[in-house]
Amino acid sequence: MVNIAIFFIIYKYLIYMTVLIFIIATEKYIRFFPKLKKTIQQYFLTDYKKVFYVFTNHDLENEVDVIYDKIFPLPWPLPSLLRFHLFSNSKLPDNIDLIYYFDVDTYLVDYIGNEVLHNKDEKISVVSHPYNLLDPNYNSFETNTQSTSYVENWKNYEYIHASFFGGYKDNFLSMCDDIKKLIDVDLKSNIIGKWYDESYLNKYVIDNKCKILDCGYSHPDFWAGDLPVKKKIIHLIKDWESIRGYRNEKTAGVCLIAVGDSCYAQYAYNLAASIKYTDEDAKIAVFTYGTCIDILNDEEKKIFDNIIFIKSEDLYINGRMHPNLFKLYLYKYTPFEYSVYMDVDSIWVSKFKFSQLVDNYIRDNINFVGQCRDVIDIREKPLLYGFHDTNKINLHFKFESNIAYQLHGQFVLFNKTEENIKFFEESIKIYLYQLDKKIVDWNWFNCPIEEFSMTVATLTLPFKVDDRVIKVAPVITQDENIYEIDKTSSKKLILTINGSETHDIANKIGGYVCISQDITQRYIKLYNQTVDEINNSSNFKLKYWIQKNCIL
Structure with missing residues (x-):
C-alpha cells in the first residue's frame, strides 16, 4: 500500500515545481504569443507553476506570470542562430526547476505531461523532425566539414526539430553553454550552420544522450493528420511575406509564358489559379504575344498581376516563333x-505556399535554382542527358568547368544578379549557335532546346550552383511514373503533362522521356483531378481541363 504521507509530500513538491518557458517574439511574431501562452496554460504540465520569459523588441510591461526581456531585432539569420546566447545570458528568477523553449508560432492541442521530462542519464528532451517520416532520405544535417556542427554518417541519426526542447534547469543551461561555444568557434571562421541554431542542436544531441519525443510535438499544420503520431503541438505555416524581416521590400513572383495556341493561355490561367489556391498573395506575371491571351475573358485575366506583351524580336527568328528562346x-x-x-x-x-518555396532560397541568399535532375563530372560521364557527347560539344565551345548541371526548362528560379544575367546571355548565344550549326540533334518543334543551352552554359562559364540546390527537381515529370500525388511533399510541388495529350507528340516533338501512352494519360487524369479538387474547395475556379493537343 502506498504511504499516504509520502504521496502528499511528492504531490506538494510537484505542484510547487516551477517551469520557465522561453519564447522569442520580435517584430510581427508577437502576434502569435497570446494563443501560445493560452494553450500552454491549458495543456502543458498542468500540475506545475509556469513563468513565461519572452524576448521581444516591443515595449511591454511585465505581467504576473510574464517577464519581457527587451532585445534589439537583429538581421536574419542572427535571431535564430544566437538564441542559445540569449538563453545563457538571461536573468532568471529564483526557484526555477525546469526550462522549456517553444517556437512562438506554435500552439498546443492536447495535454502534455511528465512524458516530456528526461531521465537522469539524459541531458535534455527534444523533438524528432516531421521530415524523418516524410522524407527520410533527405540530409538536413550540416554538410560543411569545417563547421563544428558537421555530422558524418548522418543516416545513423534522427534529425531534431528545434521548435520545442527543454528539461531540468541545470541541464538546459549547460546545453546552451555547450552549443554557444560551438557557434562562437564557427563565427570566428565566418561559418554559420546550414539550419542555424538547429544544426548545432542536432550536433549536441548526437554527442549527448537525450530523450527524443515523436514529431507529434511539432506537427506541421498543413498535414491533414496523416502522420502516425498523436498531435500535441502544432507548428504553423509562417506568413513569410509579412513576417520575415530579412525579406524587406524584395519582390518575388511567378513568370508564365502564353504564346501560340490559345490553350497555353488556358493552361496559364489554371496554373495561376492553382498557385493562388494555396497562396492568394502570390504575384503572377504572364508574358504573351498577339491574340493568344484573348481566349480568356476580362474576369479571368484578373488572375494575373501583370500581363506583359513580348517584343517580336525576342520571340521570332526568320518568321518562326521561338518560345524556348524567350x-x-x-x-x-x-x-x-x-x-x-x-x-x-x-x-x-502541393499544400505548400508558393511564398514558402521562394523564401527558403531568398533566406539563404541562393540566387539560382533550376529543375536540376543530375550533376555530372564530364571527365567521368561525358554524355549530357545520357546521349550528347561533350567531347564534340567542346569543339564548338570552350569549357571553363568540368561540372555540368543538367537543367530542365520546366522550372527556373533566379534573381537579377550580374552573374545570372551573364549566364542567360551565354545561354542565348549557345541557343543561337545551335540554331545555326545544329551541333546536336535535339529540338522542339524544329527549335533548339533551351535547357540544353543552359546546361552547356554551366560548362562554358564558371557558374556555381549552391550545393543545397543540386538535384532540385520540384516538377513531377512523366519519367517519374507516379500513380498519385503526395500533396505534403516539400520536394515535389508541380505536376507537368509535358506539353501534349499524346505520348507520341510529347516524345517525338517535345523531346521528353515519356515512357508510354498509358503514363501520359494517367498524368492528364491527375491534372484534371487536381482541377476538380480545387474547384470543389476554393474560390478560385479552374475552368479548363486537358482535352486537346496544343500546337504552336
Whole structure:
C-alpha cells in the first residue's frame, strides 16, 4: 500500500515545481504569443507553476506570470542562430526547476505531461523532425566539414526539430553553454550552420544522450493528420511575406509564358489559379504575344498581376516563333526581383505556399535554382542527358568547368544578379549557335532546346550552383511514373503533362522521356483531378481541363 504521507509530500513538491518557458517574439511574431501562452496554460504540465520569459523588441510591461526581456531585432539569420546566447545570458528568477523553449508560432492541442521530462542519464528532451517520416532520405544535417556542427554518417541519426526542447534547469543551461561555444568557434571562421541554431542542436544531441519525443510535438499544420503520431503541438505555416524581416521590400513572383495556341493561355490561367489556391498573395506575371491571351475573358485575366506583351524580336527568328528562346530573355522582362519560371502545362499540387518555396532560397541568399535532375563530372560521364557527347560539344565551345548541371526548362528560379544575367546571355548565344550549326540533334518543334543551352552554359562559364540546390527537381515529370500525388511533399510541388495529350507528340516533338501512352494519360487524369479538387474547395475556379493537343 502506498504511504499516504509520502504521496502528499511528492504531490506538494510537484505542484510547487516551477517551469520557465522561453519564447522569442520580435517584430510581427508577437502576434502569435497570446494563443501560445493560452494553450500552454491549458495543456502543458498542468500540475506545475509556469513563468513565461519572452524576448521581444516591443515595449511591454511585465505581467504576473510574464517577464519581457527587451532585445534589439537583429538581421536574419542572427535571431535564430544566437538564441542559445540569449538563453545563457538571461536573468532568471529564483526557484526555477525546469526550462522549456517553444517556437512562438506554435500552439498546443492536447495535454502534455511528465512524458516530456528526461531521465537522469539524459541531458535534455527534444523533438524528432516531421521530415524523418516524410522524407527520410533527405540530409538536413550540416554538410560543411569545417563547421563544428558537421555530422558524418548522418543516416545513423534522427534529425531534431528545434521548435520545442527543454528539461531540468541545470541541464538546459549547460546545453546552451555547450552549443554557444560551438557557434562562437564557427563565427570566428565566418561559418554559420546550414539550419542555424538547429544544426548545432542536432550536433549536441548526437554527442549527448537525450530523450527524443515523436514529431507529434511539432506537427506541421498543413498535414491533414496523416502522420502516425498523436498531435500535441502544432507548428504553423509562417506568413513569410509579412513576417520575415530579412525579406524587406524584395519582390518575388511567378513568370508564365502564353504564346501560340490559345490553350497555353488556358493552361496559364489554371496554373495561376492553382498557385493562388494555396497562396492568394502570390504575384503572377504572364508574358504573351498577339491574340493568344484573348481566349480568356476580362474576369479571368484578373488572375494575373501583370500581363506583359513580348517584343517580336525576342520571340521570332526568320518568321518562326521561338518560345524556348524567350525563356532565356525573361531576365529583361520580369517585374520581380526574384522570378520563378514554370511551364504553363503544369499545375500546382502541393499544400505548400508558393511564398514558402521562394523564401527558403531568398533566406539563404541562393540566387539560382533550376529543375536540376543530375550533376555530372564530364571527365567521368561525358554524355549530357545520357546521349550528347561533350567531347564534340567542346569543339564548338570552350569549357571553363568540368561540372555540368543538367537543367530542365520546366522550372527556373533566379534573381537579377550580374552573374545570372551573364549566364542567360551565354545561354542565348549557345541557343543561337545551335540554331545555326545544329551541333546536336535535339529540338522542339524544329527549335533548339533551351535547357540544353543552359546546361552547356554551366560548362562554358564558371557558374556555381549552391550545393543545397543540386538535384532540385520540384516538377513531377512523366519519367517519374507516379500513380498519385503526395500533396505534403516539400520536394515535389508541380505536376507537368509535358506539353501534349499524346505520348507520341510529347516524345517525338517535345523531346521528353515519356515512357508510354498509358503514363501520359494517367498524368492528364491527375491534372484534371487536381482541377476538380480545387474547384470543389476554393474560390478560385479552374475552368479548363486537358482535352486537346496544343500546337504552336
